[in-house]
Amino acid sequence: MRIVLVGPPGAGKGTQAAYLAKNLSIPHISTGDLFRANISRQTELGKLAKSYMDAGNLVPDEVTIGMARDRMEQPDAVNGFLLDGFPRNVSQAEALDQALKADAVELDAVLDLEVPEDEVVKRIAGRRICRRDSSHVFHVVYSPAKKEGVCDACGGELYQRDDDSEETVRRRLEVYHTQTEPIIDYYRAQGLVVTISALGKVEEVTRRAMDALKREDDESSDGESSEGDASA
Template sequence: MRIVLVGPPGAGKGTQAAYLAENLSIPHISTGDLFRANIGQGTRLGQKAQEYMRAGQLVPDEITIGMAKDRMEQPDAAEGFLLDGFPRNIAQAEALDGILSEAGTALNAVLDLEVPEDEVVKRIAGRRMCRNDSGHIFHVQYNPPKTEGVCDVCGGELYQREDDHEDTVRKRLEVYHTETEPIIDYYKAQGLVVTISALGKVAEVTQRAMEALGRGPEASRA
C-alpha cells in the first residue's frame, strides 16, 4: 500500500506511522528522517538543504521533493510506503502525483487523523521533557511524573520546550491550517481520503486506522 498520513501537530502521526508501517510491512518515510539521512550522508540534496537551514531560510519544495523521490525509489519501498510529513502543501502533493504517475503507480489512501484543536493544545502544551539525554517524555495530565518536575527514570529535571508553549502551538496550528490542511480537499477530490478519530489509546487509534484501510479483523475475515 502507498499511504499518506496527515493530521495536525499533536495528532500522534509519528507514533501511528511507526505502528501502521510495521503492521502493513512497508517503510515509514518521514520528512525528518529524510533530512537527517541526506544531511548525515552528505548527499547533494542534503548539502543544499543545509545551506538554507544554516542561513535560517526555509528549504525549497524542490529539495524536499527530490529527497522524497529518491527514498521512494529504494528497493524496500517497491511494494509500498507510508509518507509522514510529506506532502505538506499542494505543490508537494502535485509533485508526488507526478512522481507516482511516472513510476506507473498511485496512492491507495490518504489517512487523515482528526483531533479537536483544544485537544491538540492540551496534548502538546502539557508535555514535559527530561533535560538529560534519556529522551523521556511525560505529560502533566496523561502521564504525570511521580514527583512534579522530576523524571521518574533518571531523576533529571523536566521542562517544557519553547515549541510546546500554548501560543507557539496555536501558531503551528495556523500554519497547518494554511499550508497543509488544503491537501485534504485536494485528495478528497481524488476519492482517497479516509478520516478517523485520533482520540483514545494508541492501540485503539491504530486498530481504527487499520480497519479504515481495509486491513482490520473484519477485512481479514472477508
Template sequence: MRIVLVGPPGAGKGTQAAYLAKNLAIPHISTGDLFRANISQGTPLGLEAKSYMDAGQLVPDSVTIGMAEDRMGHADAANGFLLDGFPRNLGQAESLDDYLKGHDLKLDAVLDLEVPEDEVVKRIAGRRICRKDSSHVFHAEYNKPETEGVCDVCGGELYQRDDDSEDTVRNRLEVYHTQTEPIIDYYKAQDLVVTIPALGKVSEVTERAMAALKALSE
C-alpha cells in the same frame, strides 16, 4: 499499499506511522528522517538543505521533493510506503502525483488523523521533557511524574520546551490550517481521504486505521 498520513501537530502521526508501517510491512518515510539521513550522509540534496538551514532559511520544496522521490525509489519501497510529513502543501502534493504517474503508480489512501484543536494544544503544551535525557517524556495531565518537575527515571529536571508553549502550538496549528489542510480537499477530490478519529489509546487509533485500510482493499 501507498499511503499518505496527514493530521495536525500533536495528532500522533509519527507514532501511528511506525505501527501502521510495521503492520503493513512497508517503509515509514518521514520528512524528518529524510533530512537527517541526507544531511548526515552528505548527499547533494542534504548539503543543499543544510546550506538553507544554516542560513536560517526555509528549505525549498524542490529539495524536499527530491529527497522524497529518491527515497520512494529504493528497493524496499517497491511494494508500497507510508509517507509522514510529505506532502506538506499543494505544490508537494501535485509533485507527488506527477512522480507516481511517471512510474505508473498511484496512492491507495490518505489517512487524515482527526483531533480537536483544544486537544492538540493540551497534548503538546502539557508535554514535559527531562533535561538530563530528552527521551524521558512526561505530561502534566496524561503521564504525570511522581514528583512534580522531577523525572521518575533519572531525577533530572522536567521542563517545557519553548516550541511546546501554548502560543507556539497555536501558531503551528495556524500554519497547518493554511499550508497543509488544503491538501485534504485536494485528495478528497480524488476520493482518497479516510478520516480516522485519533482520540483514545494509541492501539485503538491503529486498529481504526487498519480496519479502514482493510475495508478499502476488499
C-alpha cells in the same frame, strides 16, 4: 499500499506511522529522516538542503520532492510506503502526483488523523521533559510524574519546552490549517481521503486506522474488478 499520513501537530502521526508501517510491511518515510539521511550521506540533495538550512532559509519544495522520490524508488518501497510529513502543501501534493504518475504508480489512500484543536493543545502543552535526560517525557494529565516537576527516573528537573507552550502550539496549528490542511480537500477530490478519530489509546487508533485502510483497499479492489468486468 502507498499511503500519505496527515493530521495536525499532536495527532500522534509519528507514533501511528511506525505502527502502521510495521503492520503493513512498508517503509515509513518521514521528512525529518529524509533530511538527516541525505545530509549525513552528503548526497547532492543533502548538500543543497544543508546550504539553505545553514543560511537560515527554507529548503525549496523541489529539493524535498527530489529526496522523497529517490527514497520511494528504493527496493524496500517497491510494494508501498507510508509518507509522514510530506507533502506539506498543495504544490508538493501536485508534484508528488506527477512523480508517481511518471513511475506508473498511484496513491492508495490518504489517512487523515482527526483531533479536536483543544485536545491538540492539551497534548502538547502538557508535556514535560527532563533536563538531565530528554528521553524521559511526562505529561501533566496523561502520565504525570509522581512528584510534580521531578523526573521519576533520575530526579532531574522537568520543564516545558518553549515550542510546547500553548501560544506556540496555536501558532503551529494556524500554519497547519493554512498550509497543510488544504491537501485534504485536494486528495478528497480524488476520492483518497480516509478520516479517523485519533482520540484514545495508541493501539485503539492503530486498529481503527488498519480497519479503515483495509476497507479502502477492499473497495478499491472491488472497483477495479467491476471496471474490468465492464470492459470485458
